[in-house]
Amino acid sequence: MAEDQSEDILEEKQGSETKKLLLIIIIISVVFLSIMGAGFYILWNRVSPPDPQIAQEESKIKEVEKAKSEIRPIYSLDTFIVNLADRGATRYLRVTMDLELSSDETKAEIENRLPQIRDTILTIVPAKSSKEITTIEGKKALRDEIMDKLNSFLKDGSVTNIYFTEFVIQ
Structure with missing residues (x-):
């Protein structure tokens, strides 16, 4: 055991x-x-x-x-007063814009091309109706269209933003 x-x-x-x-x-x-x-x-x-x-x-x-974060140069344009493409009523837009530029060299080119820039803006804006540009989206679309057209012929830099400092439709 x-x-x-x-x-x-x-x-x-x-x-x-x-x-x-x-x-x-x-x-x-x-x-x-x-x-x-x-x-x-x-x-x-x-x-x-x-x-x-x-x-x-x-x-x-x-x-x-x-x-x-960058502070870029700004070029202020004179005020534009243009008729809008509204049917049946005569409306106009009074708009003042400031262009934010990519560099100081672009400022000199803007001054040299000022007639071309004003013509471009005066061609784009009157084609719009007041209904198109009274909304925030409409203003952004107008801003983008102008910026794209201006950047298409600028050589020394670009317009990085457009600020509407006055925007009155009557």
Whole structure:
């Protein structure tokens, strides 16, 4: 009987040692696999190229922030008074604009091309009806159209924004 008890105790010790060894192996395996997974994740994100759309959006955001932080030269134009393209009623627009320029060199070109600039504006604005330009979207569209047309013939720089300092429809 004493032998049976000693064998049972010996088997229990060996069983508990085997269980401990198995538990240690499992823990080491889980830790190892976790480290491998984290390493693979980090490596994959560094090696894979960034999404081009995200990169493009980030560059646009940086350009806008840079443009907002820079103080650019402003060229003030004389007031324009033009008839609008309304049917049935005679309406006119009195508008004064300031042009934000990309550089000081552009200011000299604006002064040299002033007749062409005034002609361009006097061609675009009378083609609009009061209904088109009374909304915020209409004013933005008018601003963008004028800016695109002016930038199409400027060589030394560009108009980066147009500010309406007076905008009265009667």
